[in-house]
Amino acid sequence: MIKSPRGTRDLLPPDTALWNFVEAAVRDVFRAYNFHEIRTPIFESTELFVRGVGEETDIVSKQMFTWEDRWRSLDSGDNLPPGPQFEAIKQQTDAMYAASRRRGQSLTLRPENTAGVVRAYIEHKLWDRGLNKLFYIGPQFRRERPQKGRYRQFYQIGAEVIGPASAGSESPARDAEILELLATLLDRLGITKWTLELNSVGSSSDRVKFNDALRQALAPVVEKMCADCQRRAVTNPLRVFDCKVPEDQPIIDTLPTITQFLSDESRAHYEAVKQILNAVGIPYVENPRLVRGLDYYTHTAFEFTHRALGAQNAILGGGRYDGLSEALGGPAAPGIGFAIGEDRLVLSLMETESAESVVRKPDVYIAPLGAGMNRQAARLARELRRHDLVVDLGDESFRLKKSFEAADKMGARYILIVGENEVAADAFALKHLASGEQVTVPRAELAQRILRKK
Ligand code: AMP
Secondary structure, three states, rough: OOOOOOOOOOOOHHOOOOHHHHHHHHHHHHHHHOOOEEEEEEOOEEHHHHHOOOOOOHHHHOOOEEEEEOOOOOOOOOOOOOHHHHHHHHHHHHHHHHHHHHHEEEEOOOOOOOHHHHHHHOOOOHHHHHEEEEEEEEEEOOOOOOOOOOEEEEEEEEEEEEHHHOOOOOOOOOOOHHHHHHHHHHHOOOOEEEEEEEEEOOHHHHHHHHHHHHHHHHHOOHOOOOOOHHHHHHHHHHOOHHHHHHHHHHHOOOOOOOHHHHHHHHHHHHHHHHHHHHHHHOOOOOOOOOOOOOOEEEEEEEEEEEEHHOOOOOEEEEEEOOHHHHHOOOOOEEEEEEEEEHHHHHHHHHHHHOOHHOOOOEEEEEOOOOOHHHHHHHHHHHHHHOOOOOOEEEOOOOOHHHHHHHHHHHHOOOEEEEOHHHHHOOOOEEEEOOOEEEEEHHHHHHHHHHHOOO
């Protein structure tokens, strides 16, 4: 038997109803905040993530699905019409094609979506539109050790606010709006037991000072730490805070925190965010060790955690990334964003909501009875579905008992019997399954009758 690859899974009904419920609610919330959808490719050039996420991050150093793509999308000269005037071009394109096949291109399944969005921002000069408020919903890929709440293909719902500083992209008001949106979103979904952990990781110049201080603090202790930390201590000491090795934690607890190194400006930004959160009544907990997984975060960094999730309790994370566009070769474009783990969101939702409860069951099951009745049933189904009724139907070969069982099993509200007598009278037997009450209803009144009695 061929099984789905390790770390991937099939989402089946009725669970998919919960996923759709989440996505519909999320789209409603994004609409209220004037966000618009962006869809970027599922794979990008590897370099985008190396530069946009950071070489020293776990994602880039360990978790990417990367391959060498030898067939670049260059046209070969074969597509040119025959004729001596095309010979030179043909030879030239063939040579380029052959060279590109030899050279190849490194591609990677996206492990996150911010880099792709910022690439699209640069590629399409989205700064012309002023402030961009974008959201996405889609699969991401990381080669991690699978466990509950952690998969190799998982789904993220994310948003990015990005644009030139003149459009207000740098303002702490954007940070606060994003955080308030997230609180609204979780509340709307009925997920109440969340904690917002908040920190400022400062500007890149604050971090230069902080990194120096970290290097100094690490020097005398780093030998006792894991191999990853020993490397990080040299290349990118901030990443030491990502370490999950239990023995290293007491050492990490003694390291300085970024808070001491924030400039007046960074401090003012952080204060302004907190003031707006206080004003709108969003509770938060400050966590000065929260640095998040990506290298380009500046100022505000945050995570929402949920108690029910256990070890993988981060339901979403995000932050400001004012230098990212420049790191990818674009113009200055301050931005802030987040990514919700949709898999984990659905897991926490399952605590309070069963998939069954959000599935819309059929309003009516049509039971054609006897030869030639499929046609009649199809006509009726078509008429009823036009009234936004959920309609399912059986087959003329089924005995009535079998149709009743099918209707019961799918939780239909009514069964509609379509036999020769009914067709002749153009009135049909409609039975309410819960009460057993049965009436004969003329064709023209069927939809209203089914709609009426909920
Ligand atoms: P990150 O981009 O690492 O900040 O991830 C943002 C959110 O995506 C996390 O808070 C998780 O909820 C979710 N997430 C990250 N990695 C995985 C994974 N391997 N499986 C499921 N969810 C994940």
